[in-house]
Amino acid sequence: MRGLLRKKWLIILIGALILIAAVVFGAFPGSPLNKTLKPVGGIAAPIQRVVKSAGNTLSDFWAAITDGIAIRNENEELRAEIAELQYQLTQSEEALIRYEELQDAFHIRDTFSNYDIYGASVLSREADEWFSVIRIALGNTDGIMLEAGDSYAVVDVRMNLIGRVIEIDTNESKILPLTHEGFVVSGKVNAVNGAGVTITGDASLKNDGLCLVTGIDPDVILEEGTEIVTSGDGGLFPQGIPIGTIESVDYSDPLNITATLRPYTDIADLNDVFVMVPFSVIEEQTELRESGNLTPTYESEVSEESGS
Amino acid sequence: MNRGPLIRKILVYAVYVLLIASFQVTFPRVISFGGQVADLMLVFTVLAGYLFGFKDGAVIGIAMGILRDYYASPPITGIDGKPVVTCAIGLLVLFLAGTVGASFFTVKMNRNVLFAFAAVAFLTLCYKIAGHLAFFLWHRLALGTTYNLTFGDIILHSILPQLLLNLVAAVPLILLLKFAGPYKKGINTALIDEEKGGEQLWLTI
Numbered sequence: 001m002r003g004l005l006r007k008k009w010l011i012i013l014i015g016a017l018i019l020i021a022a023v024v025f026g027a028f029p030g031s032p033l034n035k036t037l038k039p040v041g042g043i044a045a046p047i048q049r050v051v052k053s054a055g056n057t058l059s060d061f062w063a064a065i066t067d068g069i070a071i072r073n074e075n076e077e078l079r080a081e082i083a084e085l086q087y088q089l090t091q092s093e094e095a096l097i098r099y100e101e102l103q104d105a106f107h108i109r110d111t112f113s114n115y116d117i118y119g120a121s122v123l124s125r126e127a128d129e130w131f132s133v134i135r136i137a138l139g140n141t142d143g144i145m146l147e148a149g150d151s152y153a154v155v156d157v158r159m160n161l162i163g164r165v166i167e168i169d170t171n172e173s174k175i176l177p178l179t180h181e182g183f184v185v186s187g188k189v190n191a192v193n194g195a196g197v198t199i200t201g202d203a204s205l206k207n208d209g210l211c212l213v214t215g216i217d218p219d220v221i222l223e224e225g226t227e228i229v230t231s232g233d234g235g236l237f238p239q240g241i242p243i244g245t246i247e248s249v250d251y252s253d254p255l256n257i258t259a260t261l262r263p264y265t266d267i268a269d270l271n272d273v274f275v276m277v278p279f280s281v282i283e284e285q286t287e288l289r290e291s292g293n294l295t296p297t298y299e300s301e302v303s304e305e306s307g308s
Numbered sequence: 309m310n311r312g313p314l315i316r317k318i319l320v321y322a323v324y325v326l327l328i329a330s331f332q333v334t335f336p337r338v339i340s341f342g343g344q345v346a347d348l349m350l351v352f353t354v355l356a357g358y359l360f361g362f363k364d365g366a367v368i369g370i371a372m373g374i375l376r377d378y379y380a381s382p383p384i385t386g387i388d389g390k391p392v393v394t395c396a397i398g399l400l401v402l403f404l405a406g407t408v409g410a411s412f413f414t415v416k417m418n419r420n421v422l423f424a425f426a427a428v429a430f431l432t433l434c435y436k437i438a439g440h441l442a443f444f445l446w447h448r449l450a451l452g453t454t455y456n457l458t459f460g461d462i463i464l465h466s467i468l469p470q471l472l473l474n475l476v477a478a479v480p481l482i483l484l485l486k487f488a489g490p491y492k493k494g495i496n497t498a499l500i501d502e503e504k505g506g507e508q509l510w511l512t513i
Protein backbone atom coordinates (compact mmCIF):
# COMPACT_ATOMS: atom_id res chain seq x y z
CA MET A 1 0.00 0.00 0.00
CA ARG A 2 2.83 2.36 0.95
CA GLY A 3 4.52 1.51 -2.35
CA LEU A 4 1.37 2.35 -4.24
CA LEU A 5 1.05 5.71 -2.49
CA ARG A 6 4.57 6.60 -3.61
CA LYS A 7 3.47 6.46 -7.23
CA LYS A 8 2.63 10.07 -8.00
CA TRP A 9 0.56 9.36 -11.09
CA LEU A 10 -1.59 6.94 -9.15
CA ILE A 11 -2.21 9.61 -6.50
CA ILE A 12 -3.06 12.16 -9.22
CA LEU A 13 -5.43 9.69 -10.89
CA ILE A 14 -7.18 8.74 -7.65
CA GLY A 15 -7.41 12.42 -6.58
CA ALA A 16 -8.79 13.43 -9.97
CA LEU A 17 -11.38 10.63 -9.97
CA ILE A 18 -12.56 11.55 -6.46
CA LEU A 19 -12.86 15.22 -7.45
CA ILE A 20 -14.66 14.42 -10.72
CA ALA A 21 -17.12 12.35 -8.69
CA ALA A 22 -17.51 15.33 -6.33
CA VAL A 23 -18.19 17.68 -9.28
CA VAL A 24 -20.87 15.36 -10.69
CA PHE A 25 -22.43 14.71 -7.28
CA GLY A 26 -22.31 18.43 -6.45
CA ALA A 27 -24.22 19.30 -9.64
CA PHE A 28 -27.34 17.50 -8.40
CA PRO A 29 -29.90 19.86 -6.87
CA GLY A 30 -29.77 19.85 -3.08
CA SER A 31 -26.44 18.04 -2.94
CA PRO A 32 -24.90 18.27 0.56
CA LEU A 33 -21.51 18.79 -1.10
CA ASN A 34 -22.47 22.36 -1.91
CA LYS A 35 -22.55 23.11 1.81
CA THR A 36 -19.02 21.87 2.42
CA LEU A 37 -17.44 25.13 1.30
CA LYS A 38 -19.45 27.28 3.72
CA PRO A 39 -16.98 26.98 6.64
CA VAL A 40 -14.24 28.28 4.31
CA GLY A 41 -16.06 31.61 4.37
CA GLY A 42 -15.21 31.99 8.06
CA ILE A 43 -11.58 32.63 7.12
CA ALA A 44 -11.70 33.53 3.44
CA ALA A 45 -14.44 36.17 3.55
CA PRO A 46 -12.90 38.44 6.24
CA ILE A 47 -9.47 38.22 4.60
CA GLN A 48 -10.91 39.10 1.23
CA ARG A 49 -12.68 42.10 2.80
CA VAL A 50 -9.37 43.24 4.29
CA VAL A 51 -7.65 42.88 0.90
CA LYS A 52 -10.48 44.81 -0.74
CA SER A 53 -10.35 47.53 1.89
CA ALA A 54 -6.54 47.77 1.66
CA GLY A 55 -6.68 47.94 -2.13
CA ASN A 56 -9.34 50.63 -2.04
CA THR A 57 -7.36 52.64 0.53
CA LEU A 58 -4.25 52.44 -1.64
CA SER A 59 -6.23 53.38 -4.70
CA ASP A 60 -7.83 56.33 -2.88
CA PHE A 61 -4.46 57.48 -1.56
CA TRP A 62 -2.95 57.37 -5.03
CA ALA A 63 -5.95 59.15 -6.49
CA ALA A 64 -5.68 61.83 -3.78
CA ILE A 65 -2.10 62.56 -4.82
CA THR A 66 -2.61 62.52 -8.57
CA ASP A 67 -5.95 64.27 -8.56
CA GLY A 68 -5.06 66.93 -5.98
CA ILE A 69 -4.83 69.89 -8.36
CA ALA A 70 -7.73 68.76 -10.46
CA ILE A 71 -9.84 68.35 -7.32
CA ARG A 72 -9.09 71.92 -6.23
CA ASN A 73 -10.30 73.31 -9.55
CA GLU A 74 -13.23 70.98 -9.59
CA ASN A 75 -14.15 72.10 -6.08
CA GLU A 76 -14.59 75.67 -7.27
CA GLU A 77 -16.82 74.51 -10.11
CA LEU A 78 -18.81 72.27 -7.79
CA ARG A 79 -19.55 75.12 -5.39
CA ALA A 80 -21.10 77.07 -8.23
CA GLU A 81 -22.94 73.98 -9.35
CA ILE A 82 -24.33 73.33 -5.84
CA ALA A 83 -25.88 76.78 -5.78
CA GLU A 84 -27.48 76.08 -9.16
CA LEU A 85 -28.67 72.63 -8.05
CA GLN A 86 -30.22 73.99 -4.86
CA TYR A 87 -32.34 76.26 -6.99
CA GLN A 88 -33.28 73.34 -9.26
CA LEU A 89 -34.05 71.16 -6.23
CA THR A 90 -36.61 73.64 -4.99
CA GLN A 91 -38.25 73.57 -8.40
CA SER A 92 -38.07 69.77 -8.57
CA GLU A 93 -39.79 69.40 -5.22
CA GLU A 94 -42.70 71.40 -6.51
CA ALA A 95 -42.73 69.31 -9.69
CA LEU A 96 -42.72 66.09 -7.63
CA ILE A 97 -45.75 67.19 -5.66
CA ARG A 98 -47.54 67.89 -8.94
CA TYR A 99 -46.42 64.53 -10.39
CA GLU A 100 -47.76 62.64 -7.37
CA GLU A 101 -51.06 64.44 -7.67
CA LEU A 102 -51.21 63.47 -11.35
CA GLN A 103 -50.20 59.88 -10.58
CA ASP A 104 -53.01 59.58 -8.09
CA ALA A 105 -55.38 61.22 -10.47
CA PHE A 106 -54.65 59.02 -13.49
CA HIS A 107 -53.70 55.86 -11.53
CA ILE A 108 -50.40 55.62 -13.36
CA ARG A 109 -48.86 52.32 -12.47
CA ASP A 110 -45.21 52.61 -11.70
CA THR A 111 -43.89 49.09 -12.17
CA PHE A 112 -40.84 49.55 -10.02
CA SER A 113 -42.93 50.77 -7.11
CA ASN A 114 -43.92 47.13 -6.62
CA TYR A 115 -40.34 46.24 -5.80
CA ASP A 116 -38.19 46.71 -2.74
CA ILE A 117 -34.58 47.57 -3.50
CA TYR A 118 -31.72 46.06 -1.48
CA GLY A 119 -28.31 47.67 -1.83
CA ALA A 120 -25.15 45.56 -1.54
CA SER A 121 -21.45 45.94 -2.16
CA VAL A 122 -19.64 43.66 -4.61
CA LEU A 123 -17.41 41.26 -2.65
CA SER A 124 -15.64 39.41 -5.42
CA ARG A 125 -15.68 39.27 -9.18
CA GLU A 126 -14.81 36.65 -11.77
CA ALA A 127 -11.55 34.73 -11.33
CA ASP A 128 -11.28 33.99 -15.06
CA GLU A 129 -13.54 33.52 -18.08
CA TRP A 130 -15.21 30.43 -16.59
CA PHE A 131 -15.07 30.99 -12.84
CA SER A 132 -17.43 33.92 -13.16
CA VAL A 133 -19.91 33.99 -10.30
CA ILE A 134 -20.01 37.38 -8.57
CA ARG A 135 -20.49 37.53 -4.80
CA ILE A 136 -22.33 40.40 -3.12
CA ALA A 137 -22.75 41.25 0.56
CA LEU A 138 -26.45 40.52 0.89
CA GLY A 139 -27.87 37.41 2.49
CA ASN A 140 -30.63 35.82 4.50
CA THR A 141 -29.67 37.95 7.48
CA ASP A 142 -30.69 41.05 5.48
CA GLY A 143 -34.15 39.58 5.04
CA ILE A 144 -33.68 38.56 1.43
CA MET A 145 -34.49 34.98 0.51
CA LEU A 146 -34.79 32.89 -2.62
CA GLU A 147 -37.39 30.22 -3.20
CA ALA A 148 -37.31 27.40 -5.71
CA GLY A 149 -37.64 28.67 -9.27
CA ASP A 150 -37.31 32.30 -8.23
CA SER A 151 -34.65 34.81 -9.10
CA TYR A 152 -34.23 38.53 -8.59
CA ALA A 153 -33.01 41.17 -10.99
CA VAL A 154 -29.77 42.90 -10.06
CA VAL A 155 -29.28 46.48 -11.26
CA ASP A 156 -26.78 49.29 -10.88
CA VAL A 157 -27.39 52.72 -9.37
CA ARG A 158 -28.94 53.92 -12.67
CA MET A 159 -31.30 50.91 -12.70
CA ASN A 160 -29.46 49.26 -15.60
CA LEU A 161 -29.60 45.46 -15.60
CA ILE A 162 -26.43 43.68 -14.40
CA GLY A 163 -27.53 40.09 -13.85
CA ARG A 164 -29.63 37.96 -11.59
CA VAL A 165 -29.36 36.32 -8.19
CA ILE A 166 -28.88 32.56 -8.43
CA GLU A 167 -28.03 31.65 -4.86
CA ILE A 168 -28.53 33.27 -1.47
CA ASP A 169 -26.55 32.27 1.57
CA THR A 170 -26.56 33.51 5.16
CA ASN A 171 -24.45 36.62 4.57
CA GLU A 172 -23.89 36.76 0.82
CA SER A 173 -25.48 36.05 -2.54
CA LYS A 174 -24.16 34.85 -5.88
CA ILE A 175 -25.01 36.67 -9.09
CA LEU A 176 -25.02 35.33 -12.62
CA PRO A 177 -23.76 38.23 -14.75
CA LEU A 178 -25.62 39.39 -17.86
CA THR A 179 -22.77 38.35 -20.16
CA HIS A 180 -22.59 34.75 -18.91
CA GLU A 181 -23.75 32.23 -21.52
CA GLY A 182 -26.33 30.81 -19.08
CA PHE A 183 -28.10 34.16 -18.78
CA VAL A 184 -31.35 34.67 -20.74
CA VAL A 185 -33.77 37.58 -20.53
CA SER A 186 -36.71 38.69 -22.65
CA GLY A 187 -36.29 42.20 -23.94
CA LYS A 188 -37.94 44.66 -26.25
CA VAL A 189 -37.09 47.77 -28.17
CA ASN A 190 -37.68 50.70 -25.84
CA ALA A 191 -40.66 52.18 -27.67
CA VAL A 192 -44.42 51.89 -27.49
CA ASN A 193 -45.22 48.35 -28.72
CA GLY A 194 -41.51 47.82 -29.29
CA ALA A 195 -40.49 44.54 -30.96
CA GLY A 196 -39.65 41.68 -28.62
CA VAL A 197 -36.21 40.05 -28.64
CA THR A 198 -34.25 37.57 -26.53
CA ILE A 199 -30.96 38.57 -24.95
CA THR A 200 -28.49 35.88 -23.96
CA GLY A 201 -24.88 35.72 -22.86
CA ASP A 202 -22.58 34.24 -25.46
CA ALA A 203 -19.18 32.58 -25.11
CA SER A 204 -17.72 34.35 -28.12
CA LEU A 205 -18.97 37.82 -27.13
CA LYS A 206 -18.35 37.63 -23.39
CA ASN A 207 -14.73 38.74 -23.55
CA ASP A 208 -15.77 41.89 -25.45
CA GLY A 209 -18.44 42.63 -22.86
CA LEU A 210 -21.28 42.02 -25.34
CA CYS A 211 -24.49 39.94 -25.37
CA LEU A 212 -26.27 38.13 -28.20
CA VAL A 213 -29.71 39.27 -29.35
CA THR A 214 -31.89 36.63 -31.03
CA GLY A 215 -35.55 36.11 -31.79
CA ILE A 216 -35.61 39.23 -33.96
CA ASP A 217 -38.67 39.50 -36.18
CA PRO A 218 -37.58 39.66 -39.88
CA ASP A 219 -39.96 42.60 -40.38
CA VAL A 220 -38.26 44.62 -37.67
CA ILE A 221 -35.36 46.87 -38.56
CA LEU A 222 -32.97 47.15 -35.66
CA GLU A 223 -30.49 49.97 -35.88
CA GLU A 224 -27.22 50.58 -34.17
CA GLY A 225 -27.85 52.44 -30.91
CA THR A 226 -31.40 51.14 -30.42
CA GLU A 227 -32.13 50.84 -26.72
CA ILE A 228 -33.29 47.47 -25.40
CA VAL A 229 -35.15 47.13 -22.11
CA THR A 230 -36.63 44.15 -20.27
CA SER A 231 -40.05 43.16 -21.59
CA GLY A 232 -41.36 41.68 -18.34
CA ASP A 233 -42.21 38.38 -20.10
CA GLY A 234 -41.43 35.35 -17.97
CA GLY A 235 -42.09 37.15 -14.72
CA LEU A 236 -38.56 37.15 -13.30
CA PHE A 237 -37.75 40.72 -14.26
CA PRO A 238 -39.99 43.75 -14.17
CA GLN A 239 -40.72 45.49 -17.43
CA GLY A 240 -38.66 48.46 -18.53
CA ILE A 241 -35.25 47.90 -16.95
CA PRO A 242 -32.65 49.28 -19.39
CA ILE A 243 -30.26 46.57 -20.60
CA GLY A 244 -28.12 48.21 -23.27
CA THR A 245 -27.94 49.32 -26.87
CA ILE A 246 -27.64 47.42 -30.14
CA GLU A 247 -24.08 47.49 -31.41
CA SER A 248 -24.39 45.54 -34.67
CA VAL A 249 -27.01 43.55 -36.57
CA ASP A 250 -26.43 40.53 -38.81
CA TYR A 251 -29.12 40.19 -41.48
CA SER A 252 -27.18 37.60 -43.53
CA ASP A 253 -29.61 34.81 -42.57
CA PRO A 254 -33.20 36.13 -42.84
CA LEU A 255 -34.45 33.19 -40.79
CA ASN A 256 -32.01 33.80 -38.00
CA ILE A 257 -31.30 37.49 -37.63
CA THR A 258 -28.95 38.15 -34.75
CA ALA A 259 -27.51 41.28 -33.19
CA THR A 260 -24.98 42.17 -30.56
CA LEU A 261 -25.89 44.30 -27.58
CA ARG A 262 -23.55 46.34 -25.43
CA PRO A 263 -24.87 46.41 -21.85
CA TYR A 264 -24.99 49.82 -20.21
CA THR A 265 -23.03 48.53 -17.26
CA ASP A 266 -19.63 46.93 -17.02
CA ILE A 267 -19.67 44.96 -13.79
CA ALA A 268 -15.90 45.31 -13.45
CA ASP A 269 -16.45 49.01 -12.70
CA LEU A 270 -19.09 48.51 -10.03
CA ASN A 271 -18.67 48.59 -6.29
CA ASP A 272 -22.34 48.59 -5.35
CA VAL A 273 -25.36 46.85 -6.85
CA PHE A 274 -29.08 46.71 -6.07
CA VAL A 275 -31.34 43.67 -5.89
CA MET A 276 -35.01 44.11 -6.84
CA VAL A 277 -37.35 41.95 -4.77
CA PRO A 278 -41.12 42.10 -5.40
CA PHE A 279 -43.11 43.27 -2.37
CA SER A 280 -45.47 40.33 -2.92
CA VAL A 281 -42.57 37.91 -2.38
CA ILE A 282 -41.39 39.77 0.73
CA GLU A 283 -44.88 39.72 2.23
CA GLU A 284 -45.29 36.04 1.43
CA GLN A 285 -41.96 35.17 3.01
CA THR A 286 -42.63 37.36 6.05
CA GLU A 287 -45.92 35.55 6.63
CA LEU A 288 -44.22 32.17 6.30
CA ARG A 289 -41.43 33.22 8.65
CA GLU A 290 -43.86 34.54 11.24
CA SER A 291 -45.81 31.31 11.06
CA GLY A 292 -42.54 29.43 11.62
CA ASN A 293 -42.58 27.69 8.24
CA LEU A 294 -39.62 29.55 6.80
CA THR A 295 -36.34 30.08 8.59
CA PRO A 296 -33.09 31.44 7.16
CA THR A 297 -31.54 27.98 7.51
CA TYR A 298 -34.39 26.36 5.66
CA GLU A 299 -34.23 29.14 3.12
CA SER A 300 -30.60 28.45 2.31
CA GLU A 301 -31.48 24.84 1.74
CA VAL A 302 -34.33 25.81 -0.54
CA SER A 303 -32.09 28.04 -2.62
CA GLU A 304 -29.55 25.29 -3.00
CA GLU A 305 -32.14 22.74 -3.90
CA SER A 306 -33.53 24.99 -6.57
CA GLY A 307 -30.09 25.33 -8.12
CA SER A 308 -31.06 28.55 -9.77
CA MET B 309 11.33 18.72 9.32
CA ASN B 310 12.07 20.86 12.41
CA ARG B 311 9.21 22.77 13.95
CA GLY B 312 10.57 26.23 12.99
CA PRO B 313 10.84 25.69 9.23
CA LEU B 314 7.52 23.82 9.25
CA ILE B 315 5.73 26.71 10.96
CA ARG B 316 7.36 29.16 8.55
CA LYS B 317 6.28 27.05 5.59
CA ILE B 318 2.68 26.79 6.77
CA LEU B 319 2.43 30.50 7.63
CA VAL B 320 4.01 31.72 4.40
CA TYR B 321 1.89 29.44 2.24
CA ALA B 322 -1.29 30.37 4.17
CA VAL B 323 -0.64 34.09 3.76
CA TYR B 324 0.22 33.83 0.07
CA VAL B 325 -2.67 31.53 -0.77
CA LEU B 326 -5.23 33.76 0.96
CA LEU B 327 -3.82 37.03 -0.38
CA ILE B 328 -3.36 35.84 -3.95
CA ALA B 329 -6.82 34.28 -4.16
CA SER B 330 -8.42 37.38 -2.61
CA PHE B 331 -6.49 39.74 -4.88
CA GLN B 332 -7.47 37.89 -8.05
CA VAL B 333 -11.20 38.00 -7.35
CA THR B 334 -11.21 41.50 -5.84
CA PHE B 335 -9.17 43.43 -8.41
CA PRO B 336 -9.36 41.38 -11.62
CA ARG B 337 -9.29 44.50 -13.79
CA VAL B 338 -5.80 45.42 -12.53
CA ILE B 339 -4.41 42.17 -13.91
CA SER B 340 -6.49 41.80 -17.08
CA PHE B 341 -5.68 42.10 -20.76
CA GLY B 342 -7.65 41.26 -23.90
CA GLY B 343 -10.69 40.19 -21.88
CA GLN B 344 -8.67 37.70 -19.81
CA VAL B 345 -7.51 37.92 -16.20
CA ALA B 346 -4.04 36.78 -15.12
CA ASP B 347 -4.66 33.52 -13.30
CA LEU B 348 -2.52 34.13 -10.23
CA MET B 349 -4.05 31.15 -8.42
CA LEU B 350 -3.11 28.74 -11.21
CA VAL B 351 0.37 30.21 -11.69
CA PHE B 352 1.16 30.15 -7.96
CA THR B 353 -0.02 26.55 -7.65
CA VAL B 354 2.02 25.39 -10.65
CA LEU B 355 5.12 27.19 -9.38
CA ALA B 356 4.76 25.83 -5.83
CA GLY B 357 4.54 22.34 -7.28
CA TYR B 358 7.34 22.77 -9.79
CA LEU B 359 9.80 24.49 -7.47
CA PHE B 360 9.06 22.70 -4.21
CA GLY B 361 7.77 19.27 -5.14
CA PHE B 362 4.74 17.05 -5.36
CA LYS B 363 3.46 17.37 -1.78
CA ASP B 364 3.60 21.17 -1.87
CA GLY B 365 1.89 21.20 -5.28
CA ALA B 366 -0.91 18.92 -4.12
CA VAL B 367 -1.54 20.75 -0.84
CA ILE B 368 -1.39 24.24 -2.39
CA GLY B 369 -3.57 23.01 -5.27
CA ILE B 370 -6.22 21.78 -2.85
CA ALA B 371 -6.12 24.93 -0.69
CA MET B 372 -6.19 27.27 -3.67
CA GLY B 373 -8.90 25.16 -5.36
CA ILE B 374 -11.16 25.38 -2.31
CA LEU B 375 -10.79 29.17 -2.29
CA ARG B 376 -11.41 29.37 -6.04
CA ASP B 377 -14.63 27.41 -5.63
CA TYR B 378 -15.65 29.53 -2.66
CA TYR B 379 -14.93 32.91 -4.24
CA ALA B 380 -15.92 32.37 -7.86
CA SER B 381 -17.35 28.95 -8.54
CA PRO B 382 -18.18 28.43 -12.21
CA PRO B 383 -21.89 28.57 -13.02
CA ILE B 384 -22.69 25.94 -15.64
CA THR B 385 -25.89 25.53 -17.58
CA GLY B 386 -27.66 22.46 -16.24
CA ILE B 387 -29.48 19.92 -18.38
CA ASP B 388 -32.75 21.74 -17.59
CA GLY B 389 -31.21 24.88 -19.13
CA LYS B 390 -30.91 26.69 -15.81
CA PRO B 391 -27.53 27.90 -14.56
CA VAL B 392 -26.20 25.95 -11.60
CA VAL B 393 -23.42 26.97 -9.22
CA THR B 394 -21.03 24.05 -9.04
CA CYS B 395 -18.47 22.99 -6.48
CA ALA B 396 -15.13 21.14 -6.73
CA ILE B 397 -14.27 22.16 -10.31
CA GLY B 398 -11.71 24.69 -9.05
CA LEU B 399 -10.41 22.06 -6.65
CA LEU B 400 -10.01 19.55 -9.49
CA VAL B 401 -8.31 22.06 -11.80
CA LEU B 402 -5.82 23.34 -9.24
CA PHE B 403 -5.07 19.95 -7.68
CA LEU B 404 -4.15 18.71 -11.15
CA ALA B 405 -2.17 21.89 -11.87
CA GLY B 406 -0.16 21.50 -8.66
CA THR B 407 0.55 17.80 -9.00
CA VAL B 408 1.22 17.78 -12.74
CA GLY B 409 3.29 20.95 -12.34
CA ALA B 410 5.40 19.16 -9.72
CA SER B 411 6.12 16.39 -12.19
CA PHE B 412 6.80 18.63 -15.19
CA PHE B 413 10.15 17.70 -16.78
CA THR B 414 11.60 16.61 -13.45
CA VAL B 415 12.56 13.06 -14.34
CA LYS B 416 15.55 13.83 -16.49
CA MET B 417 16.02 17.54 -15.92
CA ASN B 418 16.96 19.83 -13.06
CA ARG B 419 14.18 21.95 -11.65
CA ASN B 420 15.12 25.44 -12.72
CA VAL B 421 13.57 28.86 -13.16
CA LEU B 422 13.48 28.73 -16.94
CA PHE B 423 11.53 25.51 -16.88
CA ALA B 424 9.22 27.03 -14.28
CA PHE B 425 8.02 29.38 -17.04
CA ALA B 426 7.66 26.40 -19.37
CA ALA B 427 5.60 24.61 -16.70
CA VAL B 428 3.33 27.65 -16.33
CA ALA B 429 2.90 27.91 -20.11
CA PHE B 430 2.25 24.20 -20.50
CA LEU B 431 -0.35 24.01 -17.74
CA THR B 432 -2.05 27.22 -18.86
CA LEU B 433 -2.40 25.69 -22.32
CA CYS B 434 -3.70 22.43 -20.86
CA TYR B 435 -6.20 24.30 -18.68
CA LYS B 436 -7.53 26.47 -21.49
CA ILE B 437 -7.74 23.66 -24.03
CA ALA B 438 -9.40 21.31 -21.54
CA GLY B 439 -11.83 24.07 -20.48
CA HIS B 440 -12.89 24.90 -24.03
CA LEU B 441 -13.13 21.22 -24.91
CA ALA B 442 -15.27 20.49 -21.86
CA PHE B 443 -17.59 23.43 -22.62
CA PHE B 444 -17.78 22.43 -26.32
CA LEU B 445 -18.70 18.85 -25.47
CA TRP B 446 -21.15 19.92 -22.76
CA HIS B 447 -22.93 22.32 -25.15
CA ARG B 448 -22.87 19.87 -28.07
CA LEU B 449 -23.65 16.58 -26.38
CA ALA B 450 -25.56 17.39 -23.20
CA LEU B 451 -27.42 20.60 -24.06
CA GLY B 452 -27.66 20.15 -27.85
CA THR B 453 -26.65 23.77 -28.41
CA THR B 454 -23.69 25.26 -30.24
CA TYR B 455 -20.56 26.55 -28.56
CA ASN B 456 -20.19 29.82 -30.39
CA LEU B 457 -16.43 30.22 -30.17
CA THR B 458 -14.50 29.57 -33.37
CA PHE B 459 -11.01 28.07 -33.36
CA GLY B 460 -9.61 31.52 -34.16
CA ASP B 461 -11.54 33.11 -31.26
CA ILE B 462 -10.22 30.51 -28.87
CA ILE B 463 -6.62 31.02 -29.94
CA LEU B 464 -6.61 34.81 -30.32
CA HIS B 465 -9.02 35.93 -27.63
CA SER B 466 -8.68 33.25 -25.00
CA ILE B 467 -5.49 31.20 -25.07
CA LEU B 468 -2.91 33.75 -26.25
CA PRO B 469 -3.84 36.62 -23.90
CA GLN B 470 -4.11 34.17 -21.00
CA LEU B 471 -0.74 32.64 -21.82
CA LEU B 472 0.89 36.04 -22.00
CA LEU B 473 -0.68 37.24 -18.76
CA ASN B 474 0.21 34.07 -16.87
CA LEU B 475 3.83 34.21 -18.03
CA VAL B 476 4.11 37.84 -16.94
CA ALA B 477 2.46 36.98 -13.61
CA ALA B 478 4.96 34.16 -13.15
CA VAL B 479 7.88 36.62 -12.86
CA PRO B 480 6.90 38.24 -9.52
CA LEU B 481 5.56 34.96 -8.19
CA ILE B 482 8.82 33.12 -8.90
CA LEU B 483 10.75 35.92 -7.17
CA LEU B 484 8.33 35.76 -4.27
CA LEU B 485 8.69 32.00 -3.88
CA LYS B 486 12.47 32.09 -4.32
CA PHE B 487 13.34 35.05 -2.09
CA ALA B 488 10.43 35.38 0.33
CA GLY B 489 9.01 31.91 0.02
CA PRO B 490 8.21 29.04 2.34
CA TYR B 491 11.76 27.66 2.32
CA LYS B 492 15.08 29.18 3.35
CA LYS B 493 17.15 30.14 0.28
CA GLY B 494 14.22 29.09 -1.89
CA ILE B 495 15.16 25.42 -1.81
CA ASN B 496 13.13 22.57 -0.38
CA THR B 497 15.83 20.48 1.29
CA ALA B 498 13.41 17.61 1.80
CA LEU B 499 13.08 17.46 -1.96
CA ILE B 500 16.88 17.14 -2.29
CA ASP B 501 17.00 14.31 0.26
CA GLU B 502 14.02 12.62 -1.33
CA GLU B 503 15.47 12.69 -4.82
CA LYS B 504 19.12 12.12 -4.04
CA GLY B 505 18.95 8.40 -4.47
CA GLY B 506 16.32 8.43 -7.18
CA GLU B 507 16.38 9.19 -10.81
CA GLN B 508 15.18 12.74 -10.29
CA LEU B 509 17.33 15.83 -9.92
CA TRP B 510 16.92 18.82 -7.66
CA LEU B 511 16.68 22.55 -8.03
CA THR B 512 19.95 24.14 -9.07
CA ILE B 513 19.09 27.82 -9.48
